[in-house]
Amino acid sequence: MNALAEIDDLHVSFGGVAAANGVSFTVERSELLALIGANGAGKTTALRMVAGILRPDRGRVLFDDRDVTALPAHARVRLGLGFTHQIVRPFYSFSTIENVMLAAGYARTASPWKAITSRSRMAARDKARAILERFGLGAQAERSPRALPLGQRKRLEVARAIALDPKLLLLDEPLAGLSSAEATTMADLIRTLSGQGITVVLVEHNLGEVLRVADRLVVLDAGKVMAQGAPSDVMARDDVRQAYTGVV
């Protein structure tokens, strides 16, 4: 398989309502793929199934030449499939740097035995500090995430995911709630990650930023893939404009 991930015919229903109704698409290596669609189109549902947070009723997820459909989220993370939540979920009892350190030391938490026989946090702290500097959070390292504004907490969430050395990063609305300037900064940051060889799948409503940074779009509508391809080609389609913006 040349693609890094292959999402094949995913179905899931909630109380008889189909949230995903045969979602299929591929994710090529090193690309920045954006999943877009109107509210309720099934974007987050699809992303959660790829991440392993949600179990599909049918279909499969192939990642790096391996069927990961039956694997739980934490096991997929260890294979290189990182993700961030739509609503930021830092560990509030940790400092900012400790949030990233726990992820940076993921090899030490692979099993309870490794965890109980490992004490040094120096290497993880150094790695975490370097990542925080990269994300413009170096000065906030020792502060509680509670003290950070939303934009910085969103960056912390992505920084924590990056510390896991992911091959594929799934980002669920990382620009939501940010000011225009913050959204641009975050979008640039995500573009940078993609440029560094990390494949990114982005679910996002901010169409302007999506069109600016994405390599490819997958448009979902009513739990199905409506269109996919280069942003300019996809957005030129009348059915996409109709479904997504309500304007032809």
Add this chain to the structure above:
Amino acid sequence: MSAYIASLVSVIGINLILALSLNIITGFCGQVSLGHAAFYGLGAYMAAYLAKLGAPLPVTLLAGTAMAGAIGIVVGLTSLRVRHDFLAVTTMGIGFVLLGFVRKQKWLGGELGISGIPGPGLDAVSYALLIVAFAAAVLAFSLWIKQSWMGFTFDAVADDEDAARTVGVNVSTYKLVAFGIGTALAGTAGGLYIYFARIILPDTFDFVQSIAILTMVVIGGTGSVWGVFASTVVLTLLPEVSRAAADYRLLIFGAMLMLVMRFSPGGLAGLLRKPA
């Protein structure tokens, strides 16, 4: 050391093992348990039964530890399905079930428990020192866990299980490990207790005992090894230094719990910690 002091030291040591073991489950890993005394009882009954059959102390202790730990892991499985107050009620219920089972077993002495347990083969002072050695080992083990990556990971699980999964933590395994270690150590405390008391009664391991252990943890500061150490020593000695404290033990423990919850939810450790 007089026999009275040896007895007091033994009780403090056993209570320390109990409180520190619950602290691993509730303080480190954030899993509330209201049935910890049941595992203390499981270890005690297992050890007493074997001791009566003539098994030596190391064997009875190991068997009590293993028995409590094994059942503890099974009980820990419930923590994978329920959280917070639901888990608290579930563990309380499991405590009642285990105690109710023991009370109806003639081969375990029923309501009268097991008496005539042979001695440990040590005099009272030496045995008290053995208990202290065990308590010191559990204290050192707790400190080790706290400073290791296991402690770091337990903190993450206690903080936010879903976020822990996003950093690759197998939350279920870590929760089971916390239950396994904590309940096994409670079983060790039970095994040590039988050679000290030489008789065990079901009431020794009831819900009130679970709450007493939890009080020691909460007042010390859940998750704080030294806080739990200090509160356990103080709360164990309190009834000894004051007759009134002995008579009104439950009332005092309850009042202290309420005051701590209201004014310092972080317990003694929280009071000493600098504000963030």
